[in-house]
Amino acid sequence: MKILLIGSGGREHAIAWKLKQSAEPVTLFIAPGNAGMSALGRCVDIAVDNIDGLVRFASDNAIDLTVVGPELPLVLGVVDAFEAKGLKIIGPNRYAAQFEGSKDFTKAFLMRHNIPTAAYDTFTTLDEAIAALDRFGFPVVVKADGLAAGKGVIIAQNHEEAEKAVREMMADKVFGEAGSRIVLEAFLTGIEASILCFVDGKTILPMSPAQDYKRAFDDDKGLNTGGMGTYSPSRVIDDAMMKRIDDELLQPFLKGIQAEEITFKGVLFVGVMIKGDDIKVLEYNVRLGDPETEVTLPRMENDLVEIFEAMLEERLSEITLTWRPENAVCVILASGGYPEKYAKGYPITGLEDALKTPGLVDVFHCGTKQSGEAVLTNGGRVLGVTALGKTIDEARQNAYAATEKIRFEGAFFRKDIGIVRGH
Numbered sequence: 001m002k003i004l005l006i007g008s009g010g011r012e013h014a015i016a017w018k019l020k021q022s023a024e025p026v027t028l029f030i031a032p033g034n035a036g037m038s039a040l041g042r043c044v045d046i047a048v049d050n051i052d053g054l055v056r057f058a059s060d061n062a063i064d065l066t067v068v069g070p071e072l073p074l075v076l077g078v079v080d081a082f083e084a085k086g087l088k089i090i091g092p093n094r095y096a097a098q099f100e101g102s103k104d105f106t107k108a109f110l111m112r113h114n115i116p117t118a119a120y121d122t123f124t125t126l127d128e129a130i131a132a133l134d135r136f137g138f139p140v141v142v143k144a145d146g147l148a149a150g151k152g153v154i155i156a157q158n159h160e161e162a163e164k165a166v167r168e169m170m171a172d173k174v175f176g177e178a179g180s181r182i183v184l185e186a187f188l189t190g191i192e193a194s195i196l197c198f199v200d201g202k203t204i205l206p207m208s209p210a211q212d213y214k215r216a217f218d219d220d221k222g223l224n225t226g227g228m229g230t231y232s233p234s235r236v237i238d239d240a241m242m243k244r245i246d247d248e249l250l251q252p253f254l255k256g257i258q259a260e261e262i263t264f265k266g267v268l269f270v271g272v273m274i275k276g277d278d279i280k281v282l283e284y285n286v287r288l289g290d291p292e293t294e295v296t297l298p299r300m301e302n303d304l305v306e307i308f309e310a311m312l313e314e315r316l317s318e319i320t321l322t323w324r325p326e327n328a329v330c331v332i333l334a335s336g337g338y339p340e341k342y343a344k345g346y347p348i349t350g351l352e353d354a355l356k357t358p359g360l361v362d363v364f365h366c367g368t369k370q371s372g373e374a375v376l377t378n379g380g381r382v383l384g385v386t387a388l389g390k391t392i393d394e395a396r397q398n399a400y401a402a403t404e405k406i407r408f409e410g411a412f413f414r415k416d417i418g419i420v421r422g423h
């Protein structure tokens with residue numbers, strides 16, 4: 001079976017790693033891929049937003065199935081473009097991708113279907129947004145409506161910070177058109193969890209929940225990032241909580257899309273905020289999480305190709321997900337300066353040594369580039385080191401033993417991934 005995988009990060013490396021374990025032999029093409037993935041498939045130099053180029057490649061090479069990693073091509077309508085040519089592809093179409101591509105679309109949907117979420121309002125003019133700021137109290141959350149590469153959410157502590165954020169988004173257009181509409185939202189406290197679900201429109205099938213460490217530094221200090229590490233299974237969500245999440249958040253989503261005749265085949269990532277008995281949806285994403293995928297797929301026993309085929313044929317109800325009993329921990333090695341400015345192009349050493357660490361699953365490449373024999377840093381998040389262990393402490397030890405063998409100029413990582421203290 002010929003599969004085209006779109007993306008170039010740690011999430012896609014973990015998807016590639018899992019696809020290669022399918023019962024059916026898989027020939028993999030990855031657009032554009034990275035240095036780590038080239039061992040698993042052929043990297044083809046097509047950017048994730050080059051929708052025409054991706055369609056052409058899939059038609060010319062008789063690709064049987066395309067899997068989309070990141071949100072950008074989904075929001076740009078890659079699924080619609082493939083389906084128009086009769087090509088099979090996994091992911092929500094352009095309309096459904098608004099669950100990630102527009103905060104206002106999602107908030108209005110949550111309200112229509114009585115799914116618990118933070119109070120909010122949407123604004124299209126600067127004056128109205130500024131006039132409304134004090135209504136929410138502080139901190140207030142200021143969100144650019146559209147995609148902003150994970151940077152469009154500002155938690156403003158006071159009126160001054162909030163006004164600055166609103167002006168930057170709406171007047172200075174720091175996120176381009178994504179900020180021409182903004183959402184103001186009440187600030188929620190609690191513990192966040194990532195619930196990744198396979199969805200085929202008839203069934204919503206949650207995976208074993210993962211915990212993501214979003215802040216840059218230990219003890220949740222520093223700026224928000226795409227995620228500095230993860231562990232699975234979650235110790236915040238027990239079976240009783242998972243049942244409530246299913247009843248109160250996931251099934252209402254499914255009923256909502258059915259009632260509105262929204263076609264959704266792909267992965268729904270539900271960001272949940274939990275505080276005591278209170279559970280609320282923070283956000284939806286329309287793809288697997290990164291680095292949630294790097295701890296989720298290594299624990300999943302099912303065949304991923306079988307799941308994707310079931311999803312396309314609306315047979316997800318026939319699938320029961322099963323999970324390895326071990327704990328998984330993923331530690332992200334990042335470039336000095338991330339999530340703000342950082343340099344690229346530093347050689348990475350110690351990878352082969354790290355791969356020999358007991359308990360290691362793999363060193364997933366997030367932002368790397370091959371240059372002759374050398375592997376160079378090529379992003380803010382560079383590598384995701386995933387290990388398994390019978391206990392979470394053992395998984396932590398294995399992951400850190402491997403992480404410490406890897407070196408590059410300016411590298412940093414959190415030391416507390418897998419430590420549970422109400423992060």
Ligand code: AMP
Pocket residue numbers: 118141143153185186187188189192214224271282283
């Ligand atoms: P979003 O892009 O909507 O997922 O927001 C990114 C991150 O901002 C979330 O993962 C949370 O950590 C934080 N966040 C978003 N909305 C809120 C909120 N209403 N209250 C507190 N934190 C929030």
Ligand code: GLY
Pocket residue numbers: 212226227285288289290291292
């Ligand atoms: N780790 C959070 C995300 O993938 O959006």
